[in-house]
Amino acid sequence: MADHGAEKPREIILTACSAIADQLFKDGFSFLKSGPKLKRKARDLTYNIHFQSDRNNVAGRRAAMWIHASVSSDIMARWRLENPMPWNGTHKPSLAIITGGQIGNLLPNSSWMEWNFADISRRTAQIDEATSAIRTIMLPFFALFETPATAIETLIHYPALWQSSLIEYALAHVGRDAAQHAMRQYLTANPRIHARYDEALTYIRLHGPITHRGDTGAELAMIANIHAFNLTDI
Incomplete structure (x- = not known):
């Protein structure tokens, strides 16, 4: 049962997100409270860190948050418009998305990760732990995309990521041979x-x-058929 006199989970989480944003400001991220999310633009790419509240949060007992990452590319969006798949449609923001997921899914061996800020005595520690996880998991994940071939070669084997999108990314940014090899x-x-x-x-x-x-x-x-991949040797 909720404690109606307790802090509201949404207010707690927004405050925690703002504190995380303060720590990541020097890394080039701006905070969008309406997300809530952090965003950084680097040439063609946009890196987003999304904060999601658990719908089962209860005032005074639980103020849990999950953190997700996504990487988008303007080139990717244009390429998909020129090379449409039946399920992509047109002029959707999702056309630009390369890949992403819950922070634990950005690891070679995926896991579920969450932070609960309900306990005020542990709140600062939880904020610091969340920020540390972003620095040690998400920022290196984002850094892979500075070299598209490295991102593809590394991430294609991560089980929780979107392999078909990574193949499209390879086609758009590196070329057909790299996509076919991946x-x-x-x-x-x-x-x-x-x-x-x-x-x-x-x-x-x-x-x-x-x-x-x-x-x-x-x-x-579908991708192999449309782009005439030759994979008869596997």
């Missing part, structure tokens, strides 16, 4: 997804495009 490496390392890819590719060639997304193997098969 897909080959990923499918070779993931036989179950490779099997779904083969099944989807057969379906596409017999019946036409798959118009919805949600299965990694099917999404990769």
Whole structure:
């Protein structure tokens, strides 16, 4: 039961986000309270850190927050408009998104991470821990995109990220050979997804495009079919 005289979880979390933003200001991030999120623009790329409140927060008991990252590219958005997939549509903000996820999913072995600011005696420590996690996990993740080939080679094997989007990123920023190589490496390392890819590719060639997304193997098969990848050697 909520303590109606206690601090409201939303107010606590906004204050915590502002404190995190103060610590990351020198890293070039601006704070958008309406998100709430942090944002940094670097040439073509936009790095976003999103703060999400747990809907099960209770005044006086729980003021938990999850942190997510996303990386967007203006070049990616333009490329997708010129090379549309059936599920992308047009002029959507999501066209620019390369990849992202909950902070624990930005690690090679994904995990769930959250911070609870309800206990005032531990609030400063929780803020510092959240900021430290951003510095040690998110900032190196963002830094990978300074060299697109490195980002693709590293992140294609992270299980919780969006492999189909990374392949599109490779096509847009590095080239077809790099995209094909990354897909080959990923499918070779993931036989179950490779099997779904083969099944989807057969379906596409017999019946036409798959118009919805949600299965990694099917999404990769659509990209391979449209861009005439040659992956017969895997």
